[in-house]
Amino acid sequence: MNRYFRMIIAAALIGVSTSANAIDRNALAQYASSLKGLKKEQLKQKLHELMNEKTVLEYGSGKRKTWYGFWYTDRDYKTNACINRYSEHSFTFPTSNEGRSIKGMNIEHSFPKSWWGGTVTPAYCDLYNLYPCEAVTNRDKSNYPMGIVTDVKKAAAKGYTKIGRGNAGGEKLMLWEPGDRFKGEFSRSYMYMATTYQDYVWVKAGTQSLERNDWPTLKPWAYTLYLKWSRKDRVDSMEIARNNAAAKIQHNRNLYVDYPNLCEYVWGDSMDVAFDPYRSVTTASDDDRYTGAVVPDTPDTPDTPDTPDTPDTPQSITFVKTTAMPESGKRYLMVAEADGQCYVCTSLDRKYGYPKGTKMADDNGKMAASDAKMILTFEQGTTGFYIKDGNDKYYGQEEEFQTIRFLDDKSKAAEWTVAPKGDGAFRITTSANHIIQYSKSHQSFGAYKTEDGSKPYPMLYVEDKTAGIAALRTASASDDAVYSLQGVRIPADARLAPGIYIRGGRKFVVR
Helix, strand or coil, rough: CCCHHHHHHHHHHHCCCCCCCCCCCCHHHHHHHHCCCCCCHHHHHHHHHHHHHCCCCCCCCCCEEEHHHHHHHCCCCCEEEECCCCCCCCCCCCCCCCCCCCCCCEEEEECCHHHCCCCCCHHHHEEEEEEEEEHHHHHHCCHHHHHHHCCCEEEEECCCCEEEEEEEECCEEEEEEHHHHHHHHHHHHHHHHHHCCCCCCCHHHHHEECCCCCCCCCHHHHHHHHHHHHHHHHCCCCHHHHHHHHHHHHCCCHHHHHCCCHHHCCCCCCCCEEEEEEECCCCCCCCCCCCCCCCCCCCCCCCCCCCCCCCCCCEEEEEEEEEECCCCEEEEEEEECCCEEEEECCCCCCCCECCCCEECCCCEEEECCCCCCCCCEEECCCEEEEEECCCHHHHHHHCCCEEECCCCCCCCHHCCCEEECCCCCEEEEECCCEEEEEEECCEEEEECCCCCCCCCEEEEEEECCCCCECCCCCCCCCCCCCCCCCEECCCCCCCCCCCCEECEEEEECCC
C-alpha cells in the first residue's frame, strides 16, 4: 500500500469508538481502486497484494500485543464484556487497556497456525484471523477445517460452536461449525486468510480445505460452503466495527467485509464480471444499500443486485394491505396510521427497546420496503404466532416492561395472539395481555400493559410475490445474458432451475 492510501485510511480511522473508526465510500473506493476492472484470479491476486500490506501487533499479552488489540476489536464498549463467538459463557476485560489477557480465554487462530507449519509469520499475528476464545473450546476445536458437522461430538449451547464429523469434499472429516449468527463472519475471515496468505505452503489438516495455488486456494467444497454462509449471514454492525478497529491497528482492511459481494467475483457466479469498487455495494458508513437489503429465502424474493451495468441499489419488495389473519411463513409489514401518515414497525439493532416507526408512503394499499428490520415473518406457535424480523430475531416480551426484546432463541420469544378489530387493524397481544400499539409522541411501537384507545393499533401488509415481474432495468436491453436476482451472470450453457431471472433488462419466470 503506498503512502497516499495509508494517509486515506489513517484519516478515515481516527479514534477508537465505532463511529470514529468508520470509513466512507469515497475513502474505501480509493483504497480499493487498484481492483477496478479485474476478475477472478487477477482480482484475487490484486486483493492479495493490497491486503497483505499491513503492520501486525506482536502476538500475546501486554502493551501493543494481541490482547491489547482485542480491547478495540472484541470489547463491548458499554459493558466491557468480551465478545465471545465460540461459546455462551461470559468474560470481561480489565477496566483499563494494559493488554492483559482474560482468565479462561485463549488467543484463537480461527485459521489454524498448524496449517502453515506454525511458524511465527504475519498470519500468526493477524487480527483478522485471531479471536478471543474460551480455552476449552479452543482446545476442542483443534486444527479442524470449518464445515458442516453432522455427527456432533462436542457442542456449546445452541447458537455456538459444534465439533464432530461431517462430509467435506466427499470425505468424512473432523470439522468445527460456528453458530449460525457467526457463520458469515468466519467465512469472510477465511476468505481473507486464503487471499492474503495465498502464497503460503499448506500442510497437515490445512490441505483438507486448501490448495497450494494462488487461485482458488480454497478447495471447491470450502469456497462453495463459505459463499453460502456469507450470503445467509450478512455483515452486521459488530463485524463492521471489528473490521474498522482492526484496520486502525494494522492499516489494512478485510475487503470481503467492506464489499460483501466481492467474494462472488472471486469464487462465485460473478467471476466473469469485472469488479468496480466505486459502484459496488459496501458496508461503508455513508452507504445504506447493503444493510437495508433482504436475504432471499425463496427463488422469487429480490435481493441486492451487484450488476455490471447499473449502480447497485437494494430491490424493494411490494406489500399489500390485508384484513385477513396472518398465515404462518408469510412476510408482513406492521403499520400504524397516525395523523394521516403511515409508520412501519422497524426492529432495533440491540437486545431490547421500542421499535421505531419509520414513515412510509401508502400507494393505494401498497407499500414497497427493502429494509430487513421492517419485514416480519409470522410463524405458527402453540397458542399464537412467533414474530421474526428480517435479521432472524424473534420478538420477545418481559411482563414487567413495555419494550420488545429481540432474541436469537425462539424458545425464549413470546407467542403473540392476533385478532382483527373490524376496522382494518389488529389486536396483537401476549398471554400476559401486553398489546402492541403505536405511540405518536415517541414515534415508536411498544407492548403496553394497558390498552390505550388514543394509541393507533397496527395494520398488516402482506408480501405480494406477484409484484414486480414486469420490466426491471438490471442490464442493458441489448444484453442477452441471463442474470439471477442477485445480479450474477448465469453461464450460457447452464440449465435454469425454477425461479425468476433477468434477461435484456426484464424479468422472466422458469417454472
